[in-house]
Amino acid sequence: MSHLVQTMAYVGATPWHGLGNQLESNQPLEVWADAAGMNWRIEETDVMYRAGSHDLDPLHSFPQQKVLFRSDTKKPLATVSKRYQVVQPSEILDFYRDLTEVGGYQLETAGVLKEGRKLWALARTGQSTKIAGVDEVRGYLLLATACDGTLATTAQFTSVRVVCNNTLQIALGRSRGAVKVPHRSQFDPRAVKEELGIAISSWDGFMVRMHELADRKVSQVESERFFQRLFTYPWTKPDSNGPDKVNERGLKAVLNLFEGNGRGATLESAAGTAWGLVNSVTEYVDHQQRARNAGNRLDSAWFGAGAALKQRAWDAAIELIA
Incomplete structure (x- = not known):
């Protein structure tokens, strides 16, 4: 697929x-x-290699590694160390x-x-x-x-x-x-x-923070500064002296969501609040951020770059109520 x-x-x-x-x-x-x-199950077998270039050359084992594969389709999943726990x-x-x-x-x-x-x-x-x-x-x-x-x-x-x-x-x-x-x-x-x-300890603490964010009103200057911070990235080349890079498309999208076009953005809890800032970012990551397909977006939103962006948004919002 x-x-x-x-x-x-x-x-x-x-x-x-x-x-x-x-x-x-x-x-x-x-x-x-x-x-x-x-x-199905994850099965494992030794890594094997052929030292010569001919099909009749003998196979040798590499004992420090193993191959993981699916029990149903036999398709390989990964090569891992012998210490890997499935x-x-x-x-x-x-x-x-x-x-x-x-x-x-x-x-x-x-x-x-x-x-x-x-x-x-x-x-x-x-x-x-x-x-x-x-x-x-x-x-x-x-x-x-x-x-x-x-x-x-x-x-x-x-x-x-x-x-x-x-x-x-x-x-x-x-x-x-x-x-x-x-x-x-x-x-x-x-x-x-x-x-x-x-x-309930983690949920209770999180619930308190959500209500505090909803009570924290933010100005236009604060909201613009919040999103600018999240969508500005330093140059990856260590010897570069150029200006930081800004994801203009992402910045424009979250500002649009926050200013009333996001789902639930006009609710009392979100309109002009720090809670609204957070949810503009989560909606952007879950529903709008560019991805090759829905599966890639899910992977990013839960486990990858999207999840990291949402965490940065949460941390930045918590600073507003500290």
């Missing part, structure tokens, strides 16, 4: 990226595995078993990116708040992993603003809101849940 999302399942409304197979609510994890294309697609879904059966969580989306190199599932926690009485934000827990070197196994609290379906990771500090398990370590779901403190 041409997009990065190879297979995906969801419940409820069609996701903002418009991809996936729709399921009824409260389906068993086994049904999710089939619909999300996660009913996290299976089934483990991503099983992480939510007790949370959905007895914890009140509900799976809303799960799927496969990059032909199996990246896997994720997202569940609604049941936590939510309404900012200024109407702007609803819901809490979610995202679990994702990758075997191509781009992502540690990551459990991340995430919020979704209902009016525009924007996503924003809940990161109150470098050590809160997320747990990352590098692939040189064994993935222990129980330990991850304990470290996250699945309870």
Whole structure:
């Protein structure tokens, strides 16, 4: 398939990226595995090489590396070190078993990116708040992993603003809101849940910040300075003395969203506030930022450059209420 999302399942409304197979609510994890294309295993084998140029030359093993491949299609996924600890697609879904059966969580989306190199599932926690009485934000827990070197196994609290379906990771500090398990370590779901403190601490802190941002009015000068800061980048060449580069297209887009053209931009919580600044950036990343296709945009918004831009926007907004 041409997009990065190879297979995906969801419940409820069609996701903002418009991809996936729709399921009824409260389906068993086994049904999710089939619909999300996660009913296969990551297998491994030795790296082999041929020293000569002829097909009849013997194959040799390279013991320091191994090849990961899909059990169903046999397609290669990555070459990794012998110490690499595999996290299976089934483990991503099983992480939510007790949370959905007895914890009140509900799976809303799960799927496969990059032909199996990246896997994720997202569940609604049941936590939510309404900012200024109407702007609803819901809490979610995202679990994702990758075997191509781009992502540690990551459990991340995430919020979704209902009016525009924007996503924003809940990161109150470098050590809160997320747990990352590098692939040189064994993935222990129980330990991850304990470290996250699945309870309500991260959500409560995030909720306080959201309300504070909605109460913080910003001037036109402050908003322009905010976006200018986010969309200005230094030259990558260390010996260059030229001016910083500005993403003029992105800057114009977020200003347009903030000035009343974004989804929910005219709500009391967002109009002329620091909360509106943040949501202009999240809407731009999730819905407008240039991408080859919807799959690429999803990958960027959750795991890549888009997620980093949203985090910078959040950090810059928090400075306004410090």
